[in-house]
Amino acid sequence: MVINVKAEDVKNITVLGAGLMGHGITQSFAQAGFNVTMVDIKDEFVNKGLANIQWSLGKFLEKGKITQADHDAILKRITISIDRDAAVKNTDLIVEAIPEILSLKQEVFADVEAKAPKHAIIATNTSSLPITDVAAATKHPEKVVGMHFFSPVVRMNIVEIIKGEKTTDEIAQVIYGLTEKMGKEPVMCNKDVPGFIANGIQMFPLNFVGQLVDMGKFSPEEIDSATTMKLGLPMGTFGLLDFVGIDVVYNILKFMATRIPGMRMARVLEEKVEKGEFGVKTGKGFYEHPGNRWQRPTVWSQELAARFDPQLVVVVGINRAAELVADGVASPADIDKTMKLGFNQPVGTLELADSLGIDAVVQKLEFIAKEYNEFYTPHTLLKQMVKDGKLGMKTKEGFFKY
Numbered sequence: 001m002v003i004n005v006k007a008e009d010v011k012n013i014t015v016l017g018a019g020l021m022g023h024g025i026t027q028s029f030a031q032a033g034f035n036v037t038m039v040d041i042k043d044e045f046v047n048k049g050l051a052n053i054q055w056s057l058g059k060f061l062e063k064g065k066i067t068q069a070d071h072d073a074i075l076k077r078i079t080i081s082i083d084r085d086a087a088v089k090n091t092d093l094i095v096e097a098i099p100e101i102l103s104l105k106q107e108v109f110a111d112v113e114a115k116a117p118k119h120a121i122i123a124t125n126t127s128s129l130p131i132t133d134v135a136a137a138t139k140h141p142e143k144v145v146g147m148h149f150f151s152p153v154v155r156m157n158i159v160e161i162i163k164g165e166k167t168t169d170e171i172a173q174v175i176y177g178l179t180e181k182m183g184k185e186p187v188m189c190n191k192d193v194p195g196f197i198a199n200g201i202q203m204f205p206l207n208f209v210g211q212l213v214d215m216g217k218f219s220p221e222e223i224d225s226a227t228t229m230k231l232g233l234p235m236g237t238f239g240l241l242d243f244v245g246i247d248v249v250y251n252i253l254k255f256m257a258t259r260i261p262g263m264r265m266a267r268v269l270e271e272k273v274e275k276g277e278f279g280v281k282t283g284k285g286f287y288e289h290p291g292n293r294w295q296r297p298t299v300w301s302q303e304l305a306a307r308f309d310p311q312l313v314v315v316v317g318i319n320r321a322a323e324l325v326a327d328g329v330a331s332p333a334d335i336d337k338t339m340k341l342g343f344n345q346p347v348g349t350l351e352l353a354d355s356l357g358i359d360a361v362v363q364k365l366e367f368i369a370k371e372y373n374e375f376y377t378p379h380t381l382l383k384q385m386v387k388d389g390k391l392g393m394k395t396k397e398g399f400f401k402y
């Protein structure tokens, strides 16, 4: 089916789910001038979602970021509903942000497709399910696309646009244009790969450090002393796991490990989840967090930092990013934009590769593959770059030109 929709034709949007992501997505669309209906399954859920939006807009008003007139107009553009059939009847775009359960999403997608106008695009905000699998429940998977927002939606500007196996370029481009109209930064993920761009890269180093602990090679304290003190990561890697939630990372990694040949989840992450030690939110993860607040562990020291080379963590992420470039999943520019905006990295992953030197990156990956785990063997693209003399900044060309 050919759908002739342009970004400027999209006026009415339906957001499914009024939870953490759904209310933020609704607010962001309404702030950009769209009419949005936010749907959930119970009155109390839509009311709570709306109350969250009102609170957030109140803060914008208080800080002088919007006027009273803006505030009122934005709220006027939002309708809440528990009648999904009525909500999708005249919609141009449906953005789904309901729980991460494939069968639930499939059931909802088949149903809304049947009830929405033919031209309506259906987007999913899934973090870990293949877009292709969610779309498989519809008659027209070509108009199903991934639109992956980051939390908190109103503050995080990056949005990954993901093409499922059947998504047309035109549909992906409409969503790209709409994201720009929202004042956000779209990046195109051309293939439906596990974890997409951001998590697809970030999960690799987080899992790798866990595997080093599994092998008894290093302790979390040694690795984090080095990643904080020598690399400047504010929370280290295990500290970050505690902050984000070990359960959250576990759930994303679990899906990735089933889809990426040779990938195994670090046992230490599974153990933490089995014990219910999720990190800050449970008061304990790799470190203690009294009062459920993140605090910098006092055990980190220069002495511990001296025992670990933190660049080993960095090159594992670079290797995965190189794979995404080689497979045509995303451009180096989009990868770096994603990593900088998605994780507040001061420097992009591939720009960092260019500054370290691609030859040095390959050497470190070869060391890891030999000493620890051959899953991290350097990607052929990196080896080819070394052969071609594209070593990064020092040769004026690597992933980027200088």
Ligand SMILES: NC(=O)c1ccc[n+]([C@@H]2O[C@H](COP(=O)([O-])OP(=O)(O)OC[C@H]3O[C@@H](n4cnc5c(N)ncnc54)[C@H](O)[C@@H]3O)[C@@H](O)[C@H]2O)c1
Binding pocket: 016, 017, 018, 019, 020, 021, 022, 039, 040, 041, 042, 045, 096, 097, 098, 099, 100, 101, 108, 125, 126, 127, 128, 148, 149, 150, 151
């Ligand atoms: N939490 C994050 O940081 C984050 C980031 C990016 C993407 N995501 C993804 O966004 C989606 C939603 O996550 P969340 O954190 O907002 O979850 P949440 O639990 O906060 O909200 C989900 C909402 O969907 C509602 N719901 C359930 N069935 C529904 C249905 N049939 N129709 C309408 N509403 C229904 C629930 O009542 C709930 O209010 C998931 O797919 C998740 O993977 C989450």
